[in-house]
Amino acid sequence: MTEQEIIARYFFRELSSNYIAQSIGDDAAIVNIPPGQQLVMSMDTLNANVHFPYSSTSLSIEGKSAWHTSAFDIGYKAVAVNLSDLAAMGAQPIWVTLSLSLPELDTAWLEQFSQGLYSLLDKHQVSLIGGDLNHGPLSITIQAEGLVPSGKALLRSGAQAGDLVYVSGELGTAAYVLQQLKASDADKIDESHLCKLLPALTQPQPQISLGLALQGIASSCLDLSDGLLHDIQRIMKASQVGMTLDVQTLPVAQIIRKMVSLKEMARLALVGGDDYQLCFTIPATKKAELITIGKKLQVSLTEIGLVTESQQLELRHNPLENKTSLNGFEHFHKNNC
Amino acid sequence: MTEQEIIARYFFRELSSNYIAQSIGDDAAIVNIPPGQQLVMSMDTLNANVHFPYSSTSLSIEGKSAWHTSAFDIGYKAVAVNLSDLAAMGAQPIWVTLSLSLPELDTAWLEQFSQGLYSLLDKHQVSLIGGDLNHGPLSITIQAEGLVPSGKALLRSGAQAGDLVYVSGELGTAAYVLQQLKASDADKIDESHLCKLLPALTQPQPQISLGLALQGIASSCLDLSDGLLHDIQRIMKASQVGMTLDVQTLPVAQIIRKMVSLKEMARLALVGGDDYQLCFTIPATKKAELITIGKKLQVSLTEIGLVTESQQLELRHNPLENKTSLNGFEHFHKNNC
Numbered sequence: 001m002t003e004q005e006i007i008a009r010y011f012f013r014e015l016s017s018n019y020i021a022q023s024i025g026d027d028a029a030i031v032n033i034p035p036g037q038q039l040v041m042s043m044d045t046l047n048a049n050v051h052f053p054y055s056s057t058s059l060s061i062e063g064k065s066a067w068h069t070s071a072f073d074i075g076y077k078a079v080a081v082n083l084s085d086l087a088a089m090g091a092q093p094i095w096v097t098l099s100l101s102l103p104e105l106d107t108a109w110l111e112q113f114s115q116g117l118y119s120l121l122d123k124h125q126v127s128l129i130g131g132d133l134n135h136g137p138l139s140i141t142i143q144a145e146g147l148v149p150s151g152k153a154l155l156r157s158g159a160q161a162g163d164l165v166y167v168s169g170e171l172g173t174a175a176y177v178l179q180q181l182k183a184s185d186a187d188k189i190d191e192s193h194l195c196k197l198l199p200a201l202t203q204p205q206p207q208i209s210l211g212l213a214l215q216g217i218a219s220s221c222l223d224l225s226d227g228l229l230h231d232i233q234r235i236m237k238a239s240q241v242g243m244t245l246d247v248q249t250l251p252v253a254q255i256i257r258k259m260v261s262l263k264e265m266a267r268l269a270l271v272g273g274d275d276y277q278l279c280f281t282i283p284a285t286k287k288a289e290l291i292t293i294g295k296k297l298q299v300s301l302t303e304i305g306l307v308t309e310s311q312q313l314e315l316r317h318n319p320l321e322n323k324t325s326l327n328g329f330e331h332f333h334k335n336n337c
Numbered sequence: 338m339t340e341q342e343i344i345a346r347y348f349f350r351e352l353s354s355n356y357i358a359q360s361i362g363d364d365a366a367i368v369n370i371p372p373g374q375q376l377v378m379s380m381d382t383l384n385a386n387v388h389f390p391y392s393s394t395s396l397s398i399e400g401k402s403a404w405h406t407s408a409f410d411i412g413y414k415a416v417a418v419n420l421s422d423l424a425a426m427g428a429q430p431i432w433v434t435l436s437l438s439l440p441e442l443d444t445a446w447l448e449q450f451s452q453g454l455y456s457l458l459d460k461h462q463v464s465l466i467g468g469d470l471n472h473g474p475l476s477i478t479i480q481a482e483g484l485v486p487s488g489k490a491l492l493r494s495g496a497q498a499g500d501l502v503y504v505s506g507e508l509g510t511a512a513y514v515l516q517q518l519k520a521s522d523a524d525k526i527d528e529s530h531l532c533k534l535l536p537a538l539t540q541p542q543p544q545i546s547l548g549l550a551l552q553g554i555a556s557s558c559l560d561l562s563d564g565l566l567h568d569i570q571r572i573m574k575a576s577q578v579g580m581t582l583d584v585q586t587l588p589v590a591q592i593i594r595k596m597v598s599l600k601e602m603a604r605l606a607l608v609g610g611d612d613y614q615l616c617f618t619i620p621a622t623k624k625a626e627l628i629t630i631g632k633k634l635q636v637s638l639t640e641i642g643l644v645t646e647s648q649q650l651e652l653r654h655n656p657l658e659n660k661t662s663l664n665g666f667e668h669f670h671k672n673n674c
Contacts, residue, residue: 021375021490022490022492025493025575026426026492026493026494026559026575027379027422027423027425027426027493027558027559027560028377028378028379028422028423028425028426028428029377029378029379030375030376030377030378030426030485030490031375031376031378032375032376032487033370033374033375033376035372037370038358038367038368038369038370039367039368039369039370039376040365040366040367041365041366041367041368041434041467041480041482042364042365042366042467043434043435043436043467043468043469043478043480044436044469045436045438045469045471045473045478047438047471047472047473047474047476048473050471050472050473051471085364085365086364086365088364088365089363089364089365089367091365097378097380097480098380099380099381099382099478101382101384101476130378130379130380131380132380132381132382132478134382134384134387134388135384135387136382136384136385136387136474136476137384137473137474137476139382139384139438139473139474139476141380141382141436141469141478143378143380143434143480145378148367150369153358153359153367155359155363156362156363156364157363221364222363222364223364238362238363
């Protein structure tokens with residue numbers, strides 16, 4: 001198959017959108033931006049064996065263990081991590097571009113990969129409008145773009161002393177699952193528990209509706225990818241504020257609570273990474289409004305602390321004495337699989 | 338160095354632009370699109386040993402032969418191939434995003450790479466506003482975005498029977514240089530000739546000014562990356578037309594003309610690839626206007642053929658009988674280094 005044939009078979013879809021003037025098939029794509037809107041864009045790459053486990057000898061989509069990430073999950077997650085960034089800006093995602101590098105032409109893999117990719121794109125009515133296909137080590141780069149009413153984007157820089165700190169959903173599940181997949185059989189929890197938790201790692205749900213609803217409510221926002229402790233300091237730095245977090249309040253899944261020690265629970269929630277939940281601050285006066293949003297969207301929202309003037313991070317009820325164990329991960333330094 | 342420190346040291350620049358509301362430093366970048374403009378975007382990846390020769394043991398920027406592409410040239414070319422796509426749309430490039438995957442932290446390499454990248458960005462006043470930095474096999478993905486007055490983009494689909502076919506600059510130089518770099522010493526031309534021709538391969542000039550000037554003049558346009566013969570058929574297909582090209586008229590550099598046979602010259606110009614010149618069609622009535630544009634911009638423009646109704650490609654004065662030798666290259670199938 002030629003590059004054009006691969007694109008036509010697995011990636012091209014007829015579009016009907018007011019935004020998209022020229023999709024796949026020319027030197028570049030063209031879109032229309034409505035007046036009063038700003039364009040928001042995020043670019044994230046997933047590399048094999050850095051961002052997901054991968055073996056060239058087990059490309060099969062019927063991998064015997066979940067440890068060998070399926071092509072479907074790779075496609076899904078490549079979209080998810082990018083939409084999560086747009087969610088954190090309060091933007092409505094509209095289109096993506098994809099650069100896919102493949103070591104070999106495996107049509108079964110491509111079929112599954114494109115299904116995973118489109119499963120999440122379709123859910124949020126996002127179009128794939130262009131990109132690039134190359135020979136090379138397996139690597140997926142997606143740029144997701146969306147719109148936000150001018151001046152309404154959720155930045156990291158608006159938190160003020162007195163604001164309340166929130167996270168959506170649960171923390172540490174992806175990290176716990178990864179740990180379980182890596183563990184020797186003897187140490188593993190039973191399969192039914194693992195199956196319930198697995199989607200947090202393989203198919204995280206970008207919090208797009210929540211991000212949109214937080215326009216005009218949140219004073220700062222980001223998505224949690226490198227661990228709460230690491231990411232929250234990005235808000236502190238951008239906003240030039242401090243924070244007091246209550247470690248006991250951090251939302252960890254019930255199944256995990258029953259399995260692990262308080263220390264392990266704190267570690268998972270603080271530095272686990274790969275959560276793709278939103279962490280945000282709101283003025284205390286917006287609390288009732290936020291609770292209504294959570295109920296309406298059926299998203300659990302947990303108050304975990306307070307913004308302070310100190311420019312320091314204080315952890316209350318923290319069972320972990322050793323601060324050095326609390327480093328978040330950096331994709332460049334450490335493989336997360 | 339952390340990811341943030343690498344970005345701060347090598348890639349972050351203070352910006353002053355009416356377009357850019359949020360650059361590097363949040364979950365995503367934000368830009369303003371002026372009314373009456375459409376957004377044009379192109380994404381291209383360069384993979385080590387697919388798009389440029391690379392050896393992990395010779396990462397040195399002082400590579401002994403040009404065969405080991407310098408980090409500067411890699412940075413430059415990653416920008417060039419993307420800006421060339423925008424040029425082919427008649428768009429004004431405004432910003433880019435970069436995803437860089439690196440096998441190791443080599444500060445000398447990063448320094449040179451960012452210099453190469455910025456040398457071309459600065460030349461066209463294009464800003465780097467976001468992206469991603471990862472561990473992984475050396476790979477560079479850039480998305481370049483620009484603006485075009487609504488409805489004025491140069492597509493592949495507007496060519497009509499009777500239109501004249503043009504190319505900018507010279508064809509086949511990059512392919513000739515690549516051939517020379519690969520050749521055994523005995524077969525090589527002298528170094529001074531090679532030095533004059535080398536920039537066509539390592540630092541191609543995206544034809545941005547020409548693309549902009551062709552708004553309202555060209556009926557179709559694309560940039561030549563996979564070889565004239567391959568690329569021109571994309572215009573034919575999109576426009577549902579045929580073409581008659583005169584192979585004798587194809588512009589090949591004087592130095593090369595003196596070195597190679599007529600057959601080799603035709604082969605280089607037709608299927609060489611990596612030209613990054615514009616190939617476009619104009620109504621015959623616009624010919625005088627086009628000549629004025631070429632003079633003003635000091636870009637050589639060569640009339641190479643005619644658009645026909647036949648939907649066939651006819652090559653006149655073609656010294657190559659064997660059509661099978663005339664396949665353009667596909668990055669997915671064949672390494673071009």
